[in-house]
Amino acid sequence: MIGKHALGVKPARHIRSATIAIFLNSLEGLLYRHLERRLARHVRDLLRRNYAVDLPRIVVEQPPQVELGEYALPLAFELAKQLRKPPRKIAEEIIAALGQLEGFEKFELAGAGYINARVNRAYVAAALAADQNPKVEIPPGKILVEHTSINPNKAAHIGHLRNAILGDTFVRLLHFAGREVDVQNYIDNTGVQVADVVVGFLHLEKKSRSEIEQLVRQPRFDYYCWDLYARVSQWYGQEKQNREARAQVLHAIEAGNDEIAAIADLISVAVLRRHLETMDRLDIKYDFLPRESEILHLHFWDAAFTKLKEGNVLFLETEGKNKGCWVMRRAGTTRATRQNASAEDAENGEVAEEDQKVIVRSNGTVGYVGKDIAYHLWKFGLLGRDFGYRKFYRYPNGHECWVSTTVGALDHPHFGGVAEIYNVIDARQAEAQNTVIEAMRELGYNQQADHYTHFSYEMVALTPRCAAELGYELSDEDKTRSYIEVSGRKGFGVKADDLIDTLISSARKEVDTRHPQLSEPERATIATQIAVGALRYFMLKFTKPSVIAFDFKEALSFEGETGPYAQYAVVRSTNIFRKGGLDPDTYLRDAACSVSIEDFAKYLMGESGNAIWELWLAASKTSYIIDQCVATTEPAYLAKHVFQLAQLFNTFYHQHPILTEPDESRKKFLLATAAVVRRELIRMLAVMGITVPPVM
């Protein structure tokens, strides 16, 4: 629901050149992903027809150098044994049979039996300049992305930033792919973490409700809680009986109708607002905040419990250590247990003790996984209950964020009942997530389970050096580790707002020296854009399963493989047009299309055109890369590609002075090159949530 389209640039409405217009109308697409699909389809048909072979997947890869073509098919190797012919011979035959294919120049035999395909560079470039991007089939149904989900009891830290940036970027990727998305941020406002801070205010600080009401209004109340939470954890360690305070508070919060519950609500709401402010600094916004308090008070669990019992997913353990608990089979123990068990055991749903997951404790209270099952049944519209909704937070840009409540507004957007869900949750919770999926499956909701994706990522830890810089005392063992885990409980970590502040002031210093003539607000805006660009890029450049060992030096870098590097490439392109007295977008719409097919061919074909063609080719891959990111749930590919494109552009920029180019048609072509790359970079950066300053 946020930002219908993440596109930073509007597509050109019409094409000026009659030649190109006719050509483009006759085709379904000329950009990288369209050509790849067409090639694969063409080859598959040919293999069926001529060889009666049906390959499950036609592998299409990219040759090591652009000189060898744009696509490479290694399929002759695969067929060699089956057809009892040498690969080169097969490749030759296939090439002869391939004939003509729209958008392609020719097919060639290469190496030991590769079939390399060369596209018609001029046509592809013309299509890209005209921003041709034909509609592709978009799967129906709304998608729900859950991310951030920070316990509302302390300030957000760098680990939470990775979660939110990954989640928000994935939302933008889905938007780009044309999908409708709801963004949810689950709030555990009734758990032990909130209880702990409440204990801190009541037992350590001895604060009254009205005093807390005052404190809540201070600017960074979440920082106050950060320190208090760490002190409470220490306090629990001092005397065993201190922990009794937690149990009492927790119980009061769950019941939800006394002074303590009111204080807990006061605190968690205030911290939650702070989280929304922090994330909005990075342009991360939410549509709906489902809270655990409503899951409890609206009795979501009761509805889920009934279903789980009726579906024989849960059973009451009558002996052993889990006696008196409602348990289910732990994820990952699925078939083995069933097959090894006797038919009668399977009937009763009996599972070995070590394979059991307790869902309802023997005292009748439900655990976290149980509540999560109920919540996920709601997400798919399977629970038969709904939240109440009220407006909670209005962003400066007018976007409205809703929160769950027991009795809400009559008029509200519809949340839940979606077709697909993605949960951005760190890898440590993989087993819990799988247990929820397993419960859905056992309830017979296989289709929903298939569309339940745990968007798993690794944590952000600190390098020992970084930890030492922050003033933490390290044991000798810690010093030898490659990284040290952040701990909210110990108050050990880098707070999100602190990091953002540091980045902004660091960027600000540079902007001040480079552009002293700019006004104060202008410099502030640019510094913020650079800081956000650096931070978001930093969190996205690592692949999800890689632990980020956080280090200030790297995170604060604005050089090399960073967000500012890519932003700077765009600024350079913008500079060309500014100094040339042109507007890049207008130029693309009007002038670039006046570059004739012949001129595109002249400057892009052959040896001399290879280098610039490489740049055009990379620029034509936007939708291809984004498809890949969505299919693999890996935004890092986009970050890598943006950097590569920026790198190619910087090389181009260095080698080709454009404004002084004497040949008028060549100058037009070079300007079109700069404008196209600029447009694609802006687009992809927007998908990463990064904007580009006017100057840097």
Add this chain to the structure above:
RNA sequence: GGCCCCGUAGCUCAGUUGGAUAGAGCAGCGGUUUCCUAAACCGUUGGUCGGCGGUUCGACUCCGCCCGGGGCCUCCA
């Protein structure tokens, strides 16, 4: 003990779901600014892809075993 992730250049990481000569950034060394041009560019140093087997025409990639690091496995969330 069981399950999951990681191991690639001095450091931090990519490696297109089995393909052509393993790539970036940082750090180091040496260069390039009257320019649309330095948050940049060029050159250069640097590799037993943790180890051993296996599958394959072909393995950094898949399988098995081992070594090293991390995580999860609680009537916590």
